[in-house]
Every structure is written in structure tokens, then in C-alpha cells.
Amino acid sequence: MKIGKDTVVGVNYELDVDGQKLDASGDTPLTYLHGHGMMIPGFESRLEGLSIGENYDFMVPAIEGYGEFNENAIAELEKEIFLIDGNMSTEVFEGAQLQLTNQDGQPMVGVVKSISDDKVTMDFNHQLAGKDLHFTGSIAEIRKATSEEIEHGHVHGPGGHQH
Numbered sequence: 001m002k003i004g005k006d007t008v009v010g011v012n013y014e015l016d017v018d019g020q021k022l023d024a025s026g027d028t029p030l031t032y033l034h035g036h037g038m039m040i041p042g043f044e045s046r047l048e049g050l051s052i053g054e055n056y057d058f059m060v061p062a063i064e065g066y067g068e069f070n071e072n073a074i075a076e077l078e079k080e081i082f083l084i085d086g087n088m089s090t091e092v093f094e095g096a097q098l099q100l101t102n103q104d105g106q107p108m109v110g111v112v113k114s115i116s117d118d119k120v121t122m123d124f125n126h127q128l129a130g131k132d133l134h135f136t137g138s139i140a141e142i143r144k145a146t147s148e149e150i151e152h153g154h155v156h157g158p159g160g161h162q163h
Ligand SMILES: [Zn+2]
Pocket: 148, 149, 152, 154, 156, 161, 163
């Protein structure tokens, strides 16, 4: 069997960015339902057609990964919105990751870049935006997804949803 739409894939992987190891599957392969947008597009498309036991080594350019870095996603916010009872929240400091809610009520995660007398500058880009992603690993498992898994859009059983 080869990896294609509606297969459940167990994959060992290591992710390197700028020559640094950022993430890896470790002892247990990562399990996902292929062809349902669970993984970044450039990852799924490059695994397509591989078989169990095959090794892979490829680069996913930023545009097929977490997107290009967007200058417009850097925002200067009034410091007032971070005040709690007139004091700066202790959760707000340079490098802190914060979840805010935008005007449409959607949660947005950003990182505090700098804090001035009256403004807090935040970067809402994904931390891997603009980065090329280097993946290496091997294919541990491939099986046909059940019709229930396809309907739910996720994997059931070990490594997936237990319900
Ligand atoms: Zn389910």
C-alpha cells in the first residue's frame, strides 16, 4: 500500500529549521489521516506515494509550510488593553506568547516583541512563518482509513481519537 488520500499514516519525523532540530516524533510515530489537511500541505504532498519502511528527506519551502512572513501581522497595540486594575499584567513581557481575541471574536496567538511607554508591539505571524522546513524520517505504518474515520476527518485508535 502507498500513501494516498484516505490512508492512515504512521510517520517518524524530525523537523529541522535553520539547521536546528525543532521537533521530532520520538518513540511513537505520528499518526494522521492523509489528504484531509491535517498536516501542512508541503508535507503531505511529499509523502504521497511512499510505502512502509521508506525513508524520506525533503525541504518544504515556507510558502507550502506556515506561509511567508507578513509585516502586516506585526501590530502596535495600546498598552491600556494589557492593564489589570491599572497595572501591567505579569504575563506581558518581551518574548511572551499571548492569546488575544480579535474584533471578530477569533483567538489570535502572538509574541510580544517590545514594550514602550504606551504601546506593546506584537507579532502575530506563526513562529515558523517565512522558514523553510527540513523533514527527515521514515514511514512506519499505512492502512486504509475506515469510513468512520473519513467521515470524522481524523484517526481513531492508537495515536488518534479515543471515542
Ligand atoms: Zn472520530
